[in-house]
Amino acid sequence: GTVFDTVLRPAIVAASRSERVKVASERWPVTERVVRRFVPGESLAEAMAAVGAELADGLAVTVDFLGEDTLDESQADATVSAYLALLESLSTARSTPDGSVEVSMKLTALGLGLPEHGAKIAEENARTIVEAADGLGVLVTVDAENHTTVDRRLAIVRSLRDDFPDTGTVLQACLRRTEDDCAEFAASGARIRLCKGAYAEPAAVAFTERRQVDDNYLRCLRTLMRGRGYPMVATHDPTMIDAATILADEFGRAPGTWEHQMLYGIRVDEQRRLAAAGARVRVYIPYGEQWYGYLVRRLAERPANLGFFLRALAG
Numbered sequence: 001g002t003v004f005d006t007v008l009r010p011a012i013v014a015a016s017r018s019e020r021v022k023v024a025s026e027r028w029p030v031t032e033r034v035v036r037r038f039v040p041g042e043s044l045a046e047a048m049a050a051v052g053a054e055l056a057d058g059l060a061v062t063v064d065f066l067g068e069d070t071l072d073e074s075q076a077d078a079t080v081s082a083y084l085a086l087l088e089s090l091s092t093a094r095s096t097p098d099g100s101v102e103v104s105m106k107l108t109a110l111g112l113g114l115p116e117h118g119a120k121i122a123e124e125n126a127r128t129i130v131e132a133a134d135g136l137g138v139l140v141t142v143d144a145e146n147h148t149t150v151d152r153r154l155a156i157v158r159s160l161r162d163d164f165p166d167t168g169t170v171l172q173a174c175l176r177r178t179e180d181d182c183a184e185f186a187a188s189g190a191r192i193r194l195c196k197g198a199y200a201e202p203a204a205v206a207f208t209e210r211r212q213v214d215d216n217y218l219r220c221l222r223t224l225m226r227g228r229g230y231p232m233v234a235t236h237d238p239t240m241i242d243a244a245t246i247l248a249d250e251f252g253r254a255p256g257t258w259e260h261q262m263l264y265g266i267r268v269d270e271q272r273r274l275a276a277a278g279a280r281v282r283v284y285i286p287y288g289e290q291w292y293g294y295l296v297r298r299l300a301e302r303p304a305n306l307g308f309f310l311r312a313l314a315g
């Protein structure tokens with residue numbers, strides 16, 4: 001890989017785990033400008049303003065209340081409450097449910113990592129949110145986190161799908177297991193978001209070369225497009241975006257039977273170009289106070305984003 005992949009990225013990800021670095025960066029007022037590029041705000045009102053703008057432009061949205069890795073049950077409860085308020089707001093953003101509003105959530109924010117009964121607590125919390133969303137006509141997708149959480153997450157998603165089959169989840173092309181997971185979920189007709197993966201993973205479970213991840217992304221995408229489910233093609237990579245369109249044609253998929261997804265603030269013109277060309281495009285909008293881990297992943301995955309960060313610090 002490049003110097004960025006081998007040296008800088010691991011350093012950034014390691015730094016992100018340091019409490020000292022986190023506190024220091026929270027004190028830098030200039031960080032605000034960098035954060036705002038990727039996160040529209042800390043409040044629900046700011047998130048809903050961003051939602052309104054995307055919907056007005058003909059894009060769909062998925063909204064993430066930022067938070068992860070909680071080891072505190074009351075924090076997990078607070079996350080559930082935040083999602084319930086978010087769902088109420090989203091349901092009023094659209095007069096009839098048309099699939100254009102969705103929430104994304106992380107099971108470690110809902111208690112998956114709690115030392116006792118973590119999986120049970122996270123599933124109960126997730127079920128509370130999925131049930132409320134179902135009643136309000138809002139979709140739910142369960143985000144992917146690091147590889148140690150995949151088995152527990154997929155078990156929970158299978159269980160939620162027994163009652164709420166529209167519950168979606170994420171599969172990461174960087175993981176060696178993902179082709180098999182794609183086959184399973186494509187066969188069961190699931191909504192699956194395919195992304196490359198944002199976490200630094202060991203070679204035992206993950207492809208380490210960019211080229212290998214890209215090749216696996218294309219294999220997984222083919223499996224999803226050929227399958228019975230609803231593929232959600234989450235990438236900013238022009239090669240993957242073009243491949244999605246070609247594969248959708250090959251398997252006779254009409255617009256509306258799959259979608260593109262991109263992150264808030266990244267390739268905004270391309271988001272609008274695809275939508276104008278008739279494709280369904282969904283924008284992932286994160287909000288909340290706990291933006292730190294999210295921001296670090298955005299900076300780590302792209303040297304240009306890091307440059308933006310450094311320029312903002314200098315400016």
Ligand code: FAD
Nearest residue numbers: 143144170195196197198234235236237261262263266284
């Ligand atoms: P990269 O390999 O990062 O970039 C490839 C090419 O894309 C670049 O060479 C460039 O041509 C283009 N590009 C990328 N960024 C830009 C930019 N800023 N401006 C211009 N061109 C650019 N990861 C998880 O691990 N779990 C999740 O649950 C998860 N959910 C996601 C949801 C959505 C909607 C999206 C879009 C991503 C999600 N991710 C998630 C992150 C994902 O795994 C990647 O880390 C991230 O999307 C970067 O990979 P990429 O496919 O965009 O392409």
